[in-house]
Amino acid sequence: MSEEATDFIRQRIRQDLDQGAVEGGVVTRFPPEPNGYLHIGHAKSICLNFGVAREFGGYTYLRFDDTNPAKESDEYVESIKRDVAWLGYDWGSHLTHASDYFDQLYNFAVELIERGKAFVCSLSGEEIRASRGTLTEPGTDSPYRSRSIEENLDLFARMKAGEFADGEHVLRAKIDMASANVNLRDPVIYRIRHVEHQRTGDRWVVYPMYDFTHCICDALEGITHSLCTLEFQDHRPLYDWVLDNININFHPPQIEFSRLALEHTVMSKRLLNQMVDDAVVSGWDDPRMPTIAGLRRRGVPAAAIRDFCKRIGITKQDGLVEMALLDFCIRQVLEKSAPRGMSVLDPLPVTLTNYPDDGETLEAAWHPQNAELGNRALSFSRQLYIEREDFSEEPPKGFKRLSPGGLVRLRYGFIIQCDEVIKDADGAIVELRCRYFPESKSGSDTSGLKPKGVIHWVDAASAQPVTLRLYQQLFTDPVPDLDDLASALNPDSVVEFSGFVEAAVASSEMQHFQFERLGYYARDSELADTFNRTVTLRDSYKPG
């Protein structure tokens, strides 16, 4: 599990290092815009950037790309810091914001104007779009393209001074309106926004655009490898153009990799935001969400997310990863670490007719393979609950649980036999009357009985009533229809049960458990007496 990753980016970095192309160590950055919560797609980028720096002995900046105050907030900033840290990464003193560089950015823009490489354009947004041309036809020059440097300098200074309303003017790079790459058709690099910024307040009314900002921040921070997703490939010429046309002594290479796509969910902040706003989920941390906060609340360990990111690899292929891989990674971590416990989701009362009135206390290991977790006490008595699903009046062939006249072992307890099925007036089973075999006690069984199976149970008197929430895919289809999210939602993405957990689990401080035969569960971080199912156990039982 510790083989070194050898994706194309790491190969490239290795090569740069070998050729002495990188002075000092490797420096990367994770640059989220604080306009939403981080999701597992961001985790891929976080693991890459922080992972690479760690492997090659460098460091990573956590840089907030906060150039669009209209969409950003401090809540998002805080959630992002929390999530990156929870994932296990430390940016140390390298916490920055694009807004930290607003003054320098402004000066570089002035420099571009002085070099005749940028101009103030007074066309409306509509007009700029119309003159940009199409994918197959070149655009046409703005009538303001030939403004004098002096006029541009004056106008830009007045833009900054707040003399104009939003949209009245923009600053554009003067590149090539006929370029086959539309990003190079005199892109807007500054716009006027009379909007309060969460960090700089009302100090600025002109804000730099991503394409102008990102490359400069990368250069100022000495980022040796600027890693981003594929959709920015067409922006790379612009990234390079900006750095080539200002007086700056560092020029990071931009390297793109494919973003993560996961089956049965969506990975766009816009859509996730919409689901939160529409209240189809309880919030950004709803356990069904692909957000880091949602996964955490569902009980997914950070180590599982890191392992997942490592297993999917880094390439330029547009893949669609199956949820089964994430589930595998989660189970693998929890299998080793989660203490075992018993819970009954859908209780069916069982009375042990030949068991004495006084109960007894049994002992069970918290983990079958990890003795370090120790043991817990398990109370056993005449009145128990078993899982309704574990009893069948007419068992299908291959059924290994309880049926009339049949034997089954109660895990860690005794072997029982079902003598009588009690039903109510509607014919619904309300109780099972069983006998137990005193000499079949777990660990000291001399009964010679060989039941077909083992089932879980809880003691009726001491078990704690709890709410159990079982989660499934948020969307029914592997690739949900993004145009109709509402009807693409899986109606059974969360199913709630009122069940029980054994007393030792209820009184424990531990957060994650494997409820035997049911799955891995985690205590909900907000709601008392509530457990979220993190993932089911693997199940090779094929009925029929």
Added chain:
RNA sequence: UGGGGUGUCGCCAAGCGGUAAGGCACUGGGUUUUGAUCCCAGCAUGCGCAGGUUCGAAUCCUGCCACCCCAGCCA
């Protein structure tokens, strides 16, 4: 009909001219007081397609085809 990318098993992914790694999933079998875990075995005569170069091609060349991204004063 412009530009930029990508095509290796159901999914992810190694491979970088010397004769197809690995993981997930799946299928068998063994162990098991979780139908779990664990263990063992199986799972691409073929790398989008068609040609070509070569003693030898998934790897090089040519031509097709398919899919993804781009026309925000978003990032």
